[in-house]
Amino acid sequence: MNSDQGKLFIGGISWETTEEKLKEYFENYGDVVKTVVMRDKTIGRPKGFGFVVVVDPSILDRVLQDKHTIDARTV
Secondary structure, rough: OOOOOOOEEOOOOOOOOOOHHHHHOOOOOOOOOEEEEEEOOOOOEEEEEEEEEEEHHHHHHHHOOOOOOEEEOOO
């Protein structure tokens, strides 16, 4: 399996959004393997984007068709 299969880029997330919140939100579509919120290495502040990896890549079309709001931000 290609390592990028089932991987979603999530842009525009709030600085308050955590990995746990991303996982909880995207589990509504299917099983989530991993979530990552990218952070600045020097100060640790979130950069405003992250990634979600799902078990079943076939759900990605449905995920991409929907609008998503997490922590009052459209992502």
